[in-house]
Amino acid sequence: MIKIARKNLAVIPTIFAVVFLLLQVFCDLYLPTITADLIDKGVINHDLAYIKHEGIMMLLVSLVGLVAAALNTFFASTQAMSVGRKLRKQVFDKVMRFSNKEISELGDSSLITRSTNDVVQVQTVMFQTLRMMLQSPIMMIAAIVLAYHRESKLTMIFLISLPVLAVTVVIVMSQAVPLFRSIQKKTDRINLVFREGLTGVRVIRAFNQDEREQNRFNTVNEDYTETGIKAFTWVAFLFPTMTLILSLTNVAIIWYGAHLIANQTMQVGNLISFLTYAVQILFSFMMLAMVFVFVPRGVASARRINEVLDYEVAVKDPKPSEQLRLTSKAPRLQFDHVNFRYQGAEKLSLNNCDFEVTSGQTLAIIGGTGSGKSTLVNLIERLFDPESGQIKINGMPIKRLSQHDLHTLVSITQQKAVLFAGTIRSNMQFGYPNASDEEIWHVLEVAQARDFVEEAGGLDAIVEQDGANFSGGQRQRLAIARTIIKPASIYIFDDSFSALDFKTDAKLRQALKADSKLKDAVKVIVAQRVSTVADADLILVLEDGELLGKGDHQSLKANNQTYREIIASQIQKGVTTNA
Known part of the structure; x- marks a missing residue:
């Protein structure tokens, strides 16, 4: 994952995303302080001017935080999508250089999964990194420091709640992470079975094996579903558990804080701000835990993508200094x-x-x-x-x-014979991009394809994917025409x-x-x-x-x-x- 980030993240936009994230965190952490001062110095003293001043300050800080959050989200999302675009191009370019050996070793279905689903997983982790993964620890550490500064006695409650949260997260991750890793391999299997069923649908029907193929797909589909249900069940268990811990922590803070206020050892504003910091601490911990649940899936996807990008190509070009140039035109x-x-x-x-x-x-x-x-x-x-x-x-x-x-x-x-979706003309120009209509008609005549092309509507006749709207012989003749139109x-x-x-x-x-x-x-x-x-x-x-x-x-x-x-x-x- 780090290797992918280092190669594909743009430096300046990434710095902007981090800067705006820090600004958002600063605003979020500053609001409880303003709230505490507003209560202790304004409400208790009935100072309407101070209340108005602090209220305007809260609105300004909230507005700045909102703008910072929007800009952080913008830069984080654009960078994440940019990484996805670059990875898809890199994987596609690398696969185009593969010989038949590499393609057969990795498998068509796996290569499709790696260039689609795996890239999406990496995109998601990149976005979460520039948002929650950076925000959560900064917010949590800063909130703990500020909460301790506000009221050190109340921070003792975190010595109980945070370890309980940590144990809960560890238990959930130990169960969910292996399941998320296996989901990627099961996605490969679904793609393989589905692709074979799609390309071999005529054979399946001809041999009356519809039920067998449906059972085969249902088997891998149910396996994928069961694994997904198990993984997300553990993740779903995390939310109510952490919410319960958060609620109990707030109850303990209010109960203990009320005693301190009754004893006149703490002000009301400090209790309100401390509660806000407590929510920020526990919520940040929860978000960080969620990120680390999904990160292993992204890391597994990153490894699979890097495996393709780092795969040793068997057929390589010679070094430029060792390359030869053909000069004779007579082959x-x-x-x-x-x-x-x-x-x-x-x-x-x-x-x-x-x-x-x-x-x-x-x-x-x-x-x-x-x-x-x-x-x-x-x-x-x-x-x-x-x-x-x-x-x-x-x-x-x-x-x-x-x-x-x-x-x-x-x-x-x-x-x-492989034809591409488009027209007769586009398929012929695939062999020779500069081919004129006259040259195309000539090679179609040589390939004995002119008659049925004219009947189909000429050079603008539609060619469906794989040339499915033409017979086997017609596809062969069009492929031959495409071959001979290329100067070779x-x-x-x-x-x-x-x-x-x-x-x-x-x-x-x-x-x-x-x-x-x-x-x-x-x-x-x-x-x-x-x-x-x-x-x-x-x-x-x-x-x-x-x-x-x-x-x-x-x-x-x-x-x-x-x-x-x-x-x-x-x-x-x-x-x-x-x-």
């Missing part, structure tokens, strides 16, 4: 004996992968599910780094390039033809081959159909991470057993027609 992609395994895996996901493709050539990758096709293309983008070997572009290791420069060179259609040297299509029919698949590949923009680029196509890869310049045959063959269609068909088996299986299923 050349090379895998030099690359090995890769996922964290914790015993077996290599790619074993001794070695090939090279040059400008204008098409590289195709074929193989069964889990053979390592997507892993290979993810390595080109440096979503992971290989365990050994090197990946080079134009003879330069991509580890020596900044990720920004590398991603400028590469344009990719992912295995799952290497274009990657990761199994992005799978939802297309044979006719559309063939037309799209012919259009890609004929397009002048892609003529000199390296094209990487990942597919499972032989018909999709048959006209590629170089075909890689993968199986269980092993590169079992490489060559063109005819040479592999003649010499590679695995490739022939793929052809045979697809002919039997009627999948391929031109092999």
Whole structure:
């Protein structure tokens, strides 16, 4: 928490918040003194002029205290919200630099919770710090000193009430704090189950598992609810207990004070001011106790946020002095004996992968599910780094390039076509912000998407979240169009033809081959159909991470057993027609 405050709180506004807080405390503490003088010197002596003077003074002090409290609240709240804004940006920026490794380790649901709920908890603690957490101890200590100065005999009552209050607070905190800490982890679990249910709602309905998922959500929801009820029950127990102690303390002060007044050893005004100080002391103690009940939850959230911000990123840019710059416009992609395994895996996901493709050539990758096709293309983008070997572009290791420069060179259609809420135009301009309408229509035509885009209403047609208002094939074609509109040297299509029919698949590949923009680029196509890869310049045959063959269609068909088996299986299923 201190680390977050030091990095994100602005110095000048924070000083203003503290200054106005001190001014508010001074006014609150000065009022009982004015009240005591008004009673002892004005009311008892029937001095109306003095009463009027002190009354005006009370109004002025109250007004100053009110303005100070408002300004303190303003600066405290703006700083707390500013910290939240900065933290959300920092977390988002850090997550954007994460590789797939870090995202899978932390989990999507947990990252969402940390950037939302956890940030809110930290905001709350920041606000409470600049308000109650600073105000309560200052008020309590100052009130004790002034109360002792007014009437030292009555302060003996606090030797009983304050320890009782402290014991009560310790008991409540020892029970509530662990519960508040566990609530954050249970929030992660609720987000996970809810997110899976939301994204998988069609699957759930298709398999008639509505009741099972409802029971699953109810289980985590009830667990969260029960924990919350227990935590807030302990907190709720604190208020009536402290109110009872406060009331008994006031009764004891009045009873003992009445005896002192009767014995003429204390004035009435001192009793009134002492009662006010007693209320301020006990109320400050109560507020401080409440703050410390919620602080552990904020501290737990701060730790979770710092865990993200301090998380070691696996894929890093080289130092500026070590970075290389690509100068040649003719791309050349090379895998030099690359090995890769996922964290914790015993077996290599790619074993001794070695090939090279040059400008204008098409590289195709074929193989069964889990053979390592997507892993290979993810390595080109440096979503992971290989365990050994090197990946080079134009003879330069991509580890020596900044990720920004590398991603400028590469344009990719992912295995799952992702569209963003907006319009057709905004989705195309996501790939190339300066794209004109003419360029967008051209790439839509190349991607065989022009017809259905025109039917949908043109470039201003609405795209719902995840492209839910388009079919799977239409989403793939829009994603392909977004890929090829970006000026790049290497274009990657990761199994992005799978939802297309044979006719559309063939037309799209012919259009890609004929397009002048892609003529000199390296094209990487990942597919499972032989018909999709048959006209590629170089075909890689993968199986269980092993590169079992490489060559063109005819040479592999003649010499590679695995490739022939793929052809045979697809002919039997009627999948391929031109092999």
